[in-house]
Structures are given as structure tokens and as C-alpha cells.
Amino acid sequence: xKALKDKIxxxxxxxPGSVLKVSSFLxxxxxxxxxxxxxxxxxxxxxxxxxxxxxxxxxxxIAVALAVGTALHVPVLFAKKHLTxxxxxxxxxxxxxxxxxxxxxxxxxEREYLNQGEQVLLIDDFLANGKALEGLLELISQxxxxxxGAGIVIEKGFQEGGERLRQAGLRVESLAIIEDxxxxxxxxxxx
Amino acid sequence: xKALKDKIxxxxxxxPGSVLKVSSFLxxxxxxxxxxxxxxxxxxxxxxxxxxxxxxxxxxxIAVALAVGTALHVPVLFAKKHLTxxxxxxxxxxxxxxxxxxxxxxxxxEREYLNQGEQVLLIDDFLANGKALEGLLELISQxxxxxxGAGIVIEKGFQEGGERLRQAGLRVESLAIIEDxxxxxxxxxxx
Numbered sequence: 343x344k345a346l347k348d349k350i351x352x353x354x355x356x357x358p359g360s361v362l363k364v365s366s367f368l369x370x371x372x373x374x375x376x377x378x379x380x381x382x383x384x385x386x387x388x389x390x391x392x393x394x395x396x397x398x399x400x401x402x403x404i405a406v407a408l409a410v411g412t413a414l415h416v417p418v419l420f421a422k423k424h425l426t427x428x429x430x431x432x433x434x435x436x437x438x439x440x441x442x443x444x445x446x447x448x449x450x451x452e453r454e455y456l457n458q459g460e461q462v463l464l465i466d467d468f469l470a471n472g473k474a475l476e477g478l479l480e481l482i483s484q485x486x487x488x489x490x491g492a493g494i495v496i497e498k499g500f501q502e503g504g505e506r507l508r509q510a511g512l513r514v515e516s517l518a519i520i521e522d523x524x525x526x527x528x529x530x531x532x533x
Numbered sequence: 534x535k536a537l538k539d540k541i542x543x544x545x546x547x548x549p550g551s552v553l554k555v556s557s558f559l560x561x562x563x564x565x566x567x568x569x570x571x572x573x574x575x576x577x578x579x580x581x582x583x584x585x586x587x588x589x590x591x592x593x594x595i596a597v598a599l600a601v602g603t604a605l606h607v608p609v610l611f612a613k614k615h616l617t618x619x620x621x622x623x624x625x626x627x628x629x630x631x632x633x634x635x636x637x638x639x640x641x642x643e644r645e646y647l648n649q650g651e652q653v654l655l656i657d658d659f660l661a662n663g664k665a666l667e668g669l670l671e672l673i674s675q676x677x678x679x680x681x682g683a684g685i686v687i688e689k690g691f692q693e694g695g696e697r698l699r700q701a702g703l704r705v706e707s708l709a710i711i712e713d714x715x716x717x718x719x720x721x722x723x724x
Contacts, residue, residue, distance in 0.1 A: 366645075366646070370643060371609070374602030374606065374607065374608060375603065400591065401592040404592060404595045404599075408595075408596045412566065417564055417565060418562070418565055418596070420592070422561065422592075455556070455561065
């Protein structure tokens with residue numbers, strides 16, 4: 343998605359530890375109109391597959407997931423990162439390791455919102471080591487639902503998550519794949 | 534907003550501790566098309582005032598805030614609930630008490646995304662004791678920005694936050710105000 347790559351080049355900041363900061367338009371401040379366009383692009387890419395529901399993970403996946411849900415007119419479910427007092431019964435849950443924060447956290451969704459046989463499209467803002475996405479896949483597996491694919495805004499192609507998930511058979515559509523980045527700039531993988 | 538009150542009546546669940554659970558359409562699973570309609574309704578209600586930016590708080594405010602930002606074609610900023618490794622420099626920050634979780638947390642926004650003189654519309658899914666909204670007002674105050682009002686999806690009219698904020702001069706527009714609720718049902722304040 344050329345408009346996205348342009349925006350990453352002009353607004354993105356490269357920080358130590360292979361961190362690409364896109365907080366000006368994607369995951370702290372959000373460019374509303376642009377995020378809705380991202381939603382339409384994912385809807386276009388996955389138009390060949392029936393989608394019953396979008397699944398993402400709080401917090402930074404929520405906006406893009408809503409944009410996709412709006413474009414496809416399907417509900418969006420976000421996995422919560424900890425047990426809150428409003429969750430009763432035994433939710434679907436699994437533990438995810440965060441390399442960014444160097445800690446483990448639990449992701450949960452309530453049973454009634456993820457159902458056997460549902461065709462679920464995963465959406466997230468970033469894909470790097472793939473641990474968050476694998477956590478969502480585990481929740482889908484627990485529910486007996488079907489992952490039809492994953493729509494990722496920015497994939498770090500120099501980390502192994504995307505490659506591993508594709509080899510495992512998941513359809514991953516990333517709007518921008520970063521081949522490598524350093525002080526001199528960002529190089530995207532040719533699509 | 535009649536469609537919202539109908540949805541609360543049909544899908545809302547009343548839990549112990551005056552908790553109204555609307556996780557089927559608002560803040561766990563989200564009815565995408567309905568949330569976009571909520572965004573349009575807030576845009577209509579605040580059409581008399583210039584809005585430069587939407588400010589909300591993660592996680593459950595993000596979807597509605599994006600819907601409002603889309604309707605008004607302005608950016609959305611969400612306050613984060615803790616310091617992450619991607620925030621550098623000294624952000625605007627303040628401490629908020631959560632009655633739901635009986636704990637304090639820090640909300641932060643980066644300085645570059647909230648600017649002096651900006652006209653900011655606050656958006657959140659719930660208003661009860663008003664502590665989250667007061668935290669956002671404090672961030673706006675630190676930035677020298679201007680709070681033009683607050684758009685709330687569901688206000689618990691039997692808790693004191695809305696009353697206190699209105700008396701302090703904040704324009705609060707709530708799409709549904711719950712006068713009281715118990716096992717027998719939910720009674721809304723007449724608008």
C-alpha cells in the first residue's frame with residue numbers, strides 16, 4: 343500500500359532496538375481517515391473469503407480492526423490483555439510473551455463471542471516475532487473457530503514471525519513489509 | 534439515542550456492583566456499523582463547536598473515538614494507561630483511580646500530540662465517577678489545550694461524575710443516561 347509506505351517514510355521514527363515508531367498516525371495518535379482507508383484495503387485483499395468476525399488484541403489493534411469491520415460490516419472482537427472484573431465464567435485464554443516489554447501477559451476472550459466454525463480474520467498493527475498473533479490463533483483454536491488469515495499493517499520482515507506463520511499455513515497479508523531499517527532509512531520488501 | 538437504549542435493554546447485562554455489561558456490542562465485541570452510527574451522532578451533537586482532535590483513553594474508548602474522528606475528519610489521540618518503552622521524553626501524565634479495579638494507574642500522552650490552544654473533544658464509552666475523564670482534562674490542562682466537551686456513550690446517572698463535571702462547567706453529552714438499574718431492569722433519564 344503505497345500511501346502507507348509514504349507515510350511510514352515521512353512520519354516514522356526509527357528508535358533503538360529495531361523499534362519503528364508510528365505514533366503520529368497509527369497507534370497513539372491516529373489519522374482517522376487514513377485508518378478507514380487501511381480498513382478498506384484489507385477488505386479488498388480478503389474479498390475472496392467469507393469473514394464472520396474480526397479478532398484483534400488491545401490496544402493498538404482496535405482502531406484498524408474497527409475500520410476493517412466497518413468495511414466488511416462484521417463485528418470486531420478484541421482480546422483483552424488481563425482478566426478484568428467484568429469477565430465471568432471461564433474465558434478462552436492463553437499466555438503471550440512480549441519482547442517489547444520483556445514480560446508475559448494473558449490474553450482472554452469470553453466464550454460467547456467466539457464460536458465454533460466462525461470464519462475469523464485476524465488484524466493487528468504490527469507483526470514482528472508473531473507471538474501476539476500466535477496467541478490469537480490459540481484462542482481461535484480453543485473456540486473451534488477458523489482463522490481465514492491475518493491482516494497486518496506493518497510487518498518487520500527482518501524478524502521471523504511472518505515467515506514462521508506463513509510456513510505454518512496462515513495467509514498473512516501485510517500492507518508494508520520492512521526488509522531492514524537503520525539510521526539511513528527504511529527499505530521495504532517489493533510486493 | 535433511542536437505538537442505543539434499545540440495544541442496552543436487549544443486550545445489556547446487569548452484574549453485581551452496579552456493573553452494566555455491554556460487551557456484546559460496545560467494549561469487547563463491537564458492533565462495527567453501530568459504533569460508526571454512534572460516531573455520527575456525536576458529530577451531530579457537537580457540530581456547533583470547532584474540534585481539532587479527539588482524546589480518549591485505552592482501551593474501550595478507542596473504537597468510539599475513531600468513529601467520531603472519522604465523522605469529523607480529525608485525528609484521534611488515546612491516552613495510554615502506563616509508560617511503554619516507546620514513549621521518550623517527558624510525556625503529559627497524571628494518576629487516575631479506578632473504582633472498577635480498585636487501583637491507581639498512570640495515563641500518559643506524548644507532548645507532541647497535544648498542543649496549546651487545540652480544541653479537544655473527549656470521548657469515552659462510560660462515565661460513572663468521572664475519574665478517567667478528570668484525568669484526561671488534567672492532560673489537556675498540562676498541554677494548554679481546550680476541552681470543548683465530552684461525548685459519553687453510557688452515563689451512570691446514579692453516580693456522581695456527570696453531575697460534578699457539568700457543575701465544573703464541562704459540556705457533557707451522554708447518549709444514554711441510566712437513572713437506576715436493578716434485577717427488574719434499567720430506567721433511563723428522559724432526554
